Amino acid sequence: MVLTTAALAGLLMQCGGNVDPVTLKTIFSVESGFNPYVVANVTKETSHYFKNENEAIHFVNELASKGEKYSAGLGQIYVGNFKSYGLTNETVFDFCKNIKVASQIFEKCYYRALESGKYPDEQDALRAAASCYYSNNFTRGFKKEKDGMSYVDRSNKAVNKIYAVPAMKPVTGSGENEVSTQSVTMRRGVVFQKPEENQVADINTGTVKQTQPKAAWDVFNDFSK
Incomplete structure (x- = not known):
């Protein structure tokens, strides 16, 4: 067995x-x-x-x-x-x-x-x-x-x-991909990145609401056409 x-x-x-x-x-x-x-x-x-x-x-x-x-x-x-x-x-x-x-x-x-x-x-x-x-x-x-x-x-x-593929961890150091402690809010084990101008984060419900039609993650505009 x-x-x-x-x-x-x-x-x-x-x-x-x-x-x-x-x-x-x-x-x-x-x-x-x-x-x-x-x-x-x-x-x-x-x-x-x-x-x-x-x-x-x-x-x-x-x-x-x-x-x-x-x-x-x-x-x-x-x-x-x-x-x-x-x-x-x-x-x-x-x-x-x-x-x-x-x-x-x-x-x-x-x-x-x-x-x-x-x-x-x-x-x-x-x-x-x-x-x-x-x-x-x-x-x-x-x-x-x-x-x-x-x-x-x-x-x-x-x-x-x-251990073929390790866990992805937050990026540290300088550069455009840096995630600072100021730009991350942690609550109830969930990480929320600092909202962009077209986003509103609700840390109590764990959701991010869009205030504009374009999704922040849609970098190639595939879902806004």
Whole structure:
């Protein structure tokens, strides 16, 4: 089973905590391929994929009875972390709980990276945090493995697919495209540009009324003919 993009997006918004959804999607892509019922037998270095929660729970219970170590779910939470984060063999497969714990672990790793003073750049700190998430240290995730790639390499490859087109942000600096704080009014999460002479903005209703036939956005006069 693989979660759909829409389902995962909703879960990340609801359960992702303080970690950006793109970062969490990157980690989940590498860890589980967005399959919430994956179990890695850490002791034997094998991965196992199940169709439903009951099968996955049955398997980890068997591993636990043998004293073997494992990681489970979307974020592949390691069994050694279950107690600290209030998880059990049953609840680790709960989508939201797994995401919350994964987010908390990654957030701690990120701030550990920043506080170390070795990663002043945000993106470098995020890669170090990915290594920490993978191995609880800032070095193991950068080492090449059998496939010739490191955990961080795989994360970079995954995020390149996920973050293909970045979010458009306000233009800053000098020039005709500059949007100053004086020309923007923000209210209730909506941005209204300063009205032109033929526009009247109502910040209470979130609408912009035209006072002339020509629309301000119709720069080529396509809709005024």
